[in-house]
Amino acid sequence: xxxxxxxxxxxxxxxxxxxxxxxxxxxxxxxxxxxxxxxxxxxxxxxxxxxxxxxxxxxxxxxxxxxxxxxxxxxxxxxxxxxxxxxxxxxxxxxxxxxxxxxxxxxxxxxxxxxxxxxxxxxxxxxxxxxxxxxxxxxxxxxxxxxxxxxxxxxxxxxxxxxxxxxxxxxxxxxxxxxxxxxxxxxxxxxxxxxxxxxxxxxxxxxxxxxxxxxxxxxxxxxxxxxxxxxxxxxxxxxxxxxxxxxxxxxxxxxxxxxxxxxxxxxxxxxxxxxxxxxxxxxxxxxxxxxxxxxxxxxxxxxxxxxxxxxxxxxxxxxxxxxxxxxxxxxxxxxxxxxxxxxxxxxxxxxxxxxxxxxxxxxxxxxxxxxxxxxxxxxxxxxxxxxxxxxxxxxxxxxxxxxxxxxxxxxxxxxxxxxxxxxxxxxxxxxxxxxxxxxxxxxxxxxxxxxxxxxxxxxxxxxxxxxxxxxxxxxxxxxxxxxxxxxxxxxxxxxxxxxxxxxxxxxxxxxxxxxxxxxxxxxxxxxxxxxxxxxxxxxxxxxxxxxxxxxxxxxxxxxxxxxxxxxx
Ligand code: ATP
Ligand code: MG
Numbered sequence: 001x002x003x004x005x006x007x008x009x010x011x012x013x014x015x016x017x018x019x020x021x022x023x024x025x026x027x028x029x030x031x032x033x034x035x036x037x038x039x040x041x042x043x044x045x046x047x048x049x050x051x052x053x054x055x056x057x058x059x060x061x062x063x064x065x066x067x068x069x070x071x072x073x074x075x076x077x078x079x080x081x082x083x084x085x086x087x088x089x090x091x092x093x094x095x096x097x098x099x100x101x102x103x104x105x106x107x108x109x110x111x112x113x114x115x116x117x118x119x120x121x122x123x124x125x126x127x128x129x130x131x132x133x134x135x136x137x138x139x140x141x142x143x144x145x146x147x148x149x150x151x152x153x154x155x156x157x158x159x160x161x162x163x164x165x166x167x168x169x170x171x172x173x174x175x176x177x178x179x180x181x182x183x184x185x186x187x188x189x190x191x192x193x194x195x196x197x198x199x200x201x202x203x204x205x206x207x208x209x210x211x212x213x214x215x216x217x218x219x220x221x222x223x224x225x226x227x228x229x230x231x232x233x234x235x236x237x238x239x240x241x242x243x244x245x246x247x248x249x250x251x252x253x254x255x256x257x258x259x260x261x262x263x264x265x266x267x268x269x270x271x272x273x274x275x276x277x278x279x280x281x282x283x284x285x286x287x288x289x290x291x292x293x294x295x296x297x298x299x300x301x302x303x304x305x306x307x308x309x310x311x312x313x314x315x316x317x318x319x320x321x322x323x324x325x326x327x328x329x330x331x332x333x334x335x336x337x338x339x340x341x342x343x344x345x346x347x348x349x350x351x352x353x354x355x356x357x358x359x360x361x362x363x364x365x366x367x368x369x370x371x372x373x374x375x376x377x378x379x380x381x382x383x384x385x386x387x388x389x390x391x392x393x394x395x396x397x398x399x400x401x402x403x404x405x406x407x408x409x410x411x412x413x414x415x416x417x418x419x420x421x422x423x424x425x426x427x428x429x430x431x432x433x434x435x436x437x438x439x440x441x442x443x444x445x446x447x448x449x450x451x452x453x454x455x456x457x458x459x460x461x462x463x464x465x466x467x468x469x470x471x472x473x474x475x476x477x478x479x480x481x482x483x484x485x486x487x488x489x490x491x492x493x494x495x496x497x498x499x500x501x502x503x504x505x506x507x508x509x510x511x512x513x514x515x516x517x518x519x520x521x522x523x524x525x526x527x528x529x530x531x532x533x534x535x536x537x538x539x540x541x542x543x544x545x546x547x548x549x550x551x552x553x554x555x556x557x558x559x560x561x562x563x564x565x566x567x568x
Pocket of ligand 2: 042
């Protein structure tokens with residue numbers, strides 16, 4: 001478990017290691033006080049909550065240090081990339097609340113420069129064309145404490161290498177027949193320096209460069225050089241790349257750079273319990289039909305969270321809170337949800353909705369009369385004002401809120417008991433109707449006309465307040481309730497078990513006979529409201545009167561903290 005390190009926004013004033021580094025660079029004048037970061041997604045899927053951490057960090061650093069930040073598509077792999085993902089990624093970043101400096105840039109725009117630089121390596125004896133197949137190359141690398149074996153092609157002449165490399169570019173060879181490797185050190189303790197592959201033959205059209213190229217640079221040959229071309233100063237990436245850093249630096253050191261040499265800094269990836277943050281695995285959830293798509297409200301993608309009703313401000317506040325660390329860990333999803341709840345508590349208007357309706361008849365209600373009651377829009381925001389709620393002699397309440405034989409500590413409606421209707425009247429259950437199977441299908445109550453607004457003039461107390469909707473005015477709707485997408489808190493944490501084996505088959509429950517307060521018909525698509533006593537619900541962006549439960553009302557995070565403190 002990560003114990004979150006404080007970020008710069010931390011009131012204790014402590015500063016994380018990345019900010020420390022930048023401050024030191026500014027002090028020593030390494031980049032002349034310049035700070036330039038980038039967010040470099042591979043456009044092979046939509047962004048997820050893990051990416052949001054990298055985005056928040058890169059944008060925050062640029063902002064704090066008066067620098068710039070660009071969005072760069074790391075599109076060196078022609079097989080999996082797609083323009084739809086690019087537009088989606090741009091939208092997701094804008095939704096999260098960030099605007100990159102300048103237009104989106106593309107690693108594929110640097111293919112020619114990268115190629116020229118590769119030739120310059122060859123000319124200086126620093127790269128060679130290897131005819132071995134992938135398996136032989138991999139075996140030749142050796143292992144930890146085990147020497148590598150030189151390729152028989154390692155000492156090809158410069159002329160031959162250049163000729164061969166140009167022929168690779170011109171399509172003279174098949175895929176897998178040859179690669180270009182850097183000539184570094186086959187016995188380096190760092191495996192990445194054992195003559196890493198710089199170019200592979202891929203006879204596939206690229207979505208941008210089309211069929212101009214049939215050789216494509218590897219991540220290691222493209223990334224640092226792309227940073228250098230753009231003038232990036234601090235190139236942040238996740239921890240698994242720390243072993244690549246010597247190679248990142250080696251490549252840059254061999255070249256005549258147009259800008260200062262960028263530096264790679266690694267930070268811990270964000271992992272969250274009960275979910276996964278890997279595009280490849282998220283793509284499997286979509287492709288194998290576990291979810292409806294990348295924007296399914298159960299997905300930890302930004303478009304999924306948006307549909308679910310997560311406010312971008314809550315995601316930003318969460319990222320600020322967890323800060324950056326140098327050790328991988330997993331953050332409880334309940335912590336993220338507590339930020340969502342805190343934000344929505346401030347912003348969401350209060351509404352009433354009955355998810356599993358049970359009819360209540362007020363037997364002493366004047367026939368045909370409608371009373372318009374006043375409901376508070378948002379107790380956290382007096383400026384939000386009030387709304388009118390219709391009250392009539394036929395209401396819907398939750399089936400759960402009436403029990404013929406109440407269990408202990410059940411204070412809601414039972415035969416003979418009086419309860420308060422939210423913003424309405426006190427009612428007392430007098431009688432009920434059962435169907436042939438013994439289910440309650442109707443409750444008959446009397447109301448106290450003196451208790452309008454929820455206070456009895458004699459000051460008598462009731463033990464509970466329940467929500468309701470006038471049957472005459474109710475609008476029909478649907479609600480989707482969600483449980484964790486993965487039953488296991490660490491779906492990727494088990495050796496030899498496919499994380500998708502932990503997909504929760506009951507992660508969604510759709511209720512189709514929901515009775516909604518009429519004003520909900522005017523809730524803009526995509527808006528989030530609070531259904532009193534039930535949680536926060538987001539109006540689906542496309543389907544009117546479908547509401548997704550964003551989070552419940554109970555603070556699960558506080559409960560977890562309490563349990564931890566008491567050692568339970
Ligand atoms: P995935 O495994 O989901 O495909 P990735 O690292 O391959 O992730 P990229 O599109 O290459 O995906 O990532 C873009 C940027 O986002 C990189 O700088 C990467 O380090 C960062 N990033 C990706 N996942 C996370 C995460 N879980 N936490 C923090 N940063 C992340
Ligand atoms: Mg990647």
